[in-house]
Amino acid sequence: MAAVTTPINSPRPGSSKAQIFGALWFVATMVVMAIGFYAAMTAPKEATMGNLYRVFFYHFPHTILSFLFPYLNCGASLLYLLWRRSNPSRALAADAFAVASAELTVLYASVGLVTGVLWGRAAWGIWWTWDARLTTYLLLWLLYVSYMLVRSFAMGGQTAVLSSVLGIFAAVDIPICFMSIRWWRTQHPAPVFGGSENSGIDPVMVHAVLWNMAAWAMWGAFILGLRYALERRRQLKETAQNAEFYGDSSLMEAR
Amino acid sequence: MNYFRCVMTHLRKDLQLEWRTKDAINGMLFFTLLVVVVFSLAFDPTAYPTIARQISGGLLWVALLFAAMTALNQSWAREVRNSVLDAQRLVAAPASALFVGKALANLIFVSAVEVVLAPVFAIFYNLHPLGQTWLLLLILPLGTWALVVNGTFFAALSLRTRSRELMLPLVLFPISMPALLGMIQATTNVLTGDLEPTLWIKVLFAYDVVFTTACVLLFDTILNTD
Numbered sequence: 001m002a003a004v005t006t007p008i009n010s011p012r013p014g015s016s017k018a019q020i021f022g023a024l025w026f027v028a029t030m031v032v033m034a035i036g037f038y039a040a041m042t043a044p045k046e047a048t049m050g051n052l053y054r055v056f057f058y059h060f061p062h063t064i065l066s067f068l069f070p071y072l073n074c075g076a077s078l079l080y081l082l083w084r085r086s087n088p089s090r091a092l093a094a095d096a097f098a099v100a101s102a103e104l105t106v107l108y109a110s111v112g113l114v115t116g117v118l119w120g121r122a123a124w125g126i127w128w129t130w131d132a133r134l135t136t137y138l139l140l141w142l143l144y145v146s147y148m149l150v151r152s153f154a155m156g157g158q159t160a161v162l163s164s165v166l167g168i169f170a171a172v173d174i175p176i177c178f179m180s181i182r183w184w185r186t187q188h189p190a191p192v193f194g195g196s197e198n199s200g201i202d203p204v205m206v207h208a209v210l211w212n213m214a215a216w217a218m219w220g221a222f223i224l225g226l227r228y229a230l231e232r233r234r235q236l237k238e239t240a241q242n243a244e245f246y247g248d249s250s251l252m253e254a255r
Numbered sequence: 256m257n258y259f260r261c262v263m264t265h266l267r268k269d270l271q272l273e274w275r276t277k278d279a280i281n282g283m284l285f286f287t288l289l290v291v292v293v294f295s296l297a298f299d300p301t302a303y304p305t306i307a308r309q310i311s312g313g314l315l316w317v318a319l320l321f322a323a324m325t326a327l328n329q330s331w332a333r334e335v336r337n338s339v340l341d342a343q344r345l346v347a348a349p350a351s352a353l354f355v356g357k358a359l360a361n362l363i364f365v366s367a368v369e370v371v372l373a374p375v376f377a378i379f380y381n382l383h384p385l386g387q388t389w390l391l392l393l394i395l396p397l398g399t400w401a402l403v404v405n406g407t408f409f410a411a412l413s414l415r416t417r418s419r420e421l422m423l424p425l426v427l428f429p430i431s432m433p434a435l436l437g438m439i440q441a442t443t444n445v446l447t448g449d450l451e452p453t454l455w456i457k458v459l460f461a462y463d464v465v466f467t468t469a470c471v472l473l474f475d476t477i478l479n480t481d
Binding site: 081139142143145146149150153154155158161162165166168169170172173176177179180181183184 | 405412415416417418422425426428429430432433436437440454458461462465466469473476477480
């Protein structure tokens with residue numbers, strides 16, 4: 001029962017310093033997002049799709065970032081397994097980070113999928129096609145939904161270990177998925193896809209893409225921090241409740 | 256005892272248990288047969304030989320996947336009864352030997368089902384493969400190992416969750432997608448003879464190597480979760 005008898009002594013995530021930093025970060029994110037919105041809406045019309053293409057400025061950052069968060073999750077999972085025995089309190093922090101990044105993956109991938117589906121319907125006339133990118137992306141979403149399910153189904157103190165193992169498996173699976181689906185789809189070229197994505201972005205639109213990329217990355221970091229702090233509080237509450245239950249005064253002080 | 260002998264001991268134990276009850280093999284065989292019949296209701300395979308060739312690779316693997324699921328859940332349920340798993344944790348033998356032994360046992364069970372099922376499939380669906388049929392001898396074991404190695408691992412993981420029977424497919428399917436894609440594409444290529452299945456055999460092989468390594472390295476963590 002190492003997790004119960006070791007006090008959590010890292011700085012409290014709800015401390016006033018962290019809160020001020022969070023508030024400033026939020027304001028900065030909002031400013032960057034506003035610039036991004038302005039840039040996206042004032043960028044010149046696209047040659048074939050007109051105004052419709054503007055969804056790209058939201059679709060692109062979400063999809064790119066949702067391939068980054070799984071690796072944060074994998075790193076946190078590895079750290080959890082590494083510290084599980086030697087430093088349980090740090091391991092708990094790693095686990096909180098893993099939860100936050102996995103939920104963020106699902107969130108960003110969901111936004112990416114929804115914007116993609118809407119765009120697809122408007123641009124190609126169909127909601128969905130089993131194209132290489134779409135399929136890989138759906139699999140990424142499925143992987144992290146299953147991760148969330150394991151978290152909710154696991155029993156008691158085993159949640160962290162089981163989900164960190166699954167997090168590592170999922171991260172290993174992503175590149176294999178990516179490559180195999182690319183091979184699958186290049187063998188049978190999809191007729192609907194015009195290949196317009198390969199043609200690159202016009203230089204006048206680049207700054208709009210970059211501002212939106214920065215905005216959504218900052219927003220992601222903000223939510224990640226918020227979710228992390230929330231999970232840390234839940235862990236502290238659980239530790240405190242255990243301490244009360246077992247009558248261990250040293251744990252109460254750590255709270 | 257060296258590692259190899261530990262694995263063999265576990266394997267022998269699992270085979271002996273299965274030989275006495277024959278639960279897993281009989282269950283899987285009948286289940287797969289039922290799936291074959293149910294799929295034949297969806298379309299008439301004997302009337303459309305080209306379509307039959309195109310889709311029966313997928314049907315075969317889907318049937319095997321569902322059947323393997325039942326056997327994989329059972330394979331650890333045996334260890335839970337009478338707290339055998341707790342005894343296994345106390346044993347001085349490496350934990351991964353237990354895993355490798357059980358995965359090999361499951362490989363043998365699912366392969367046995369395939370040996371019976373493949374001819375039945377060919378008869379019921381009136382299949383005349385147009386590619387190199389001998390390649391199936393490579394594709395079937397590679398694909399089965401891909402299913403079984405992750406399946407055995409995640410069945411052990413699901414043991415520690417609520418409603419464990421439900422948990423296994425929910426975790427195993429998303430992770431196995433590249434392997435499923437590989438085995439279905441390779442089998443379909445052999446049946447239709449349109450393309451060379453070499454690429455997919457390589458994908459399967461790579462998948463097997465990567466995930467066998469991951470499973471062997473992480474099994475100790477799963478077994479000793481408390």
